[in-house]
Amino acid sequence: MKDNIIIRFEHVTKQYDNDPPVLNDVCFEIERGKFYTLLGPSGCGKTTILRLIAGFIGPSQGNIYFNGKIINHVPANKRQVNTVFQDYALFPHLNVFENVAFGLRIKKLKNAEITEKVKEALRFVNLKGYENREISEMSGGQRQRVAIVRAIVNEPEVLLLDEPLSALDLKLRTEMQYELRELQRRLGITFIFVTHDQEEALAMSDEIFVLNNGKIEQSGTPTDIYDEPINRFVANFIGESNIVSGKMIKDYVVEFAGKTFDCVDKGFNPNETVEIVIRPEDLEITPKDQGKLQVRIDSQLFRGVHYEIICYDQDGNEWLVHSTRKVKVGDEIGLHFDPEAIHVMRLGETEEEFDKRLENY
């Protein structure tokens, strides 16, 4: 086993009574010092994974390893991980200082040492001078930071964050994304971040696990997952996509919307049925006769950064286009895209098969 693996899930299943399993035979490894994100819709099992690591619940089957040792039955209060909760779970009867000092007092450190550590930690997140504030006097963003400090002051090897930004407004959320990422780099410890917000995941992570129905659909770096989604679910969940069915004629040639196009994918069977993904920002609006595809504009929505344009081709496929240029609804236009913009997905492929095929490129 490699040294830099800190947490390993081995065929972990979590099931309550006779309900369908919340987690179904999940395997993954977490490396030291990286920023991980568990991404998925609500009910996909991402928070369950976090609770299994924190020790609030135990697995029904399988083993969880921490630093190479099985920790299935180690209680939460004996684990070297700390959690930042979605609702922060700060203690309202204690002030900021005592909230942060909570874990240190449990460890029975000396008062002087506690004071020093708490002050140092508060300085670390720009909360110097807030020691004597009550929790009720703090704003949402400040509470967020107190919750983070309360966790990291215990010097955990892994910090778990359970959708900690979901209660903040958009601007503050973006700020905190930068801060969290920066914090992780400075501390050098492993962060495991749970979210259903794909933008957050893409912006912050070294590695993303996309979950659905208690299974990991795909794992990889943000660019891997965005550019090479393994299936329809991942393509739809991470960013917006145009997904149409097509046929792989031969290597580097694919057919969809009644035409053949050059692409950069290979390794499929001749004439295999596939799904094609093209991201809306990779589609470029051209005059009708200059585009690779001819479409009619159905509707247009102003989104601030860009226009969201929905068009249909003659086969009835819907095409979503992001463009900074305004168009007229009802017009016929052409769409241009590069061969690299076409991503071909094999139907029902597992992550292992997918990775193997990608290696052959």
Add this chain to the structure above:
Amino acid sequence: MKKMSKLSAVYLIVVFFILYAPIFYLIFYSFNSGGTMYQFEGFTFDWYKELFKDSRLLIIVLNTIIIALLSAAISTIIGVAGALAIAYSRKRRVKNTLLSLNNVLIVSPDVIIGASFLILFTMIGIKLGLISVLLSHIAFCVPIVVIMVLPKIEEMSPTMMFAALDLGASRWDVLSKVVLPYITPGIFAGFFMALTYSLDDFAVTFFVTGNGFTTLSVEIYSLARRGVSLNINALSTILFIFTMILVIGYYYIAKRNRPNGMGDRR
């Protein structure tokens, strides 16, 4: 709208007047030098002086206070434990059953509680007196404490306990450092409620008190039976004022939902 509020104001005044008039009538005549309740002759403290000269009466006051403090303290401990058990019982059915049993005790008539305690104590041979009064007071105060503490526990976010565990706290730490400090306002409210209930209880005490031991409300009742004396007015006034002080104290604590300075506790 304006008209309605005027009407409701008048209604309120009438209701409160009817409710409070007898009490203030009684208090007013406790300062009457005339000795009757229909003719005010002059202002005097004589009735109060007489009360305080009566050492038997002072002992009764002391009994009443001791019973109230002891029963409130003990029922608070039992009630908090009970409320925690109800709040954290896993099965919904168990929880609802316990809560219903608790609430039945609150609404059941004092006379029935008193009579049943009298039967119980005579059956198992507990001598009627301080112990029997104390036990029965604890018994009817516990459900009140439970009702006062329970909402505070339920309002507590369960992740707070996970957070404490996550920070290394043992189960005992979670209880003593997180749960109990959090529900302290509820505990105080329960204690004060129990105190007032015990202090002014008549029906239950009347049944279970024996020779040589009595509390203020029972004493006032027996004085009133013996004949009209403004002593009773004076005594009632003192009891009323004392209860008022407790109620004010209760509201003061209830209003301070999150007491400051708790942070230094360990």
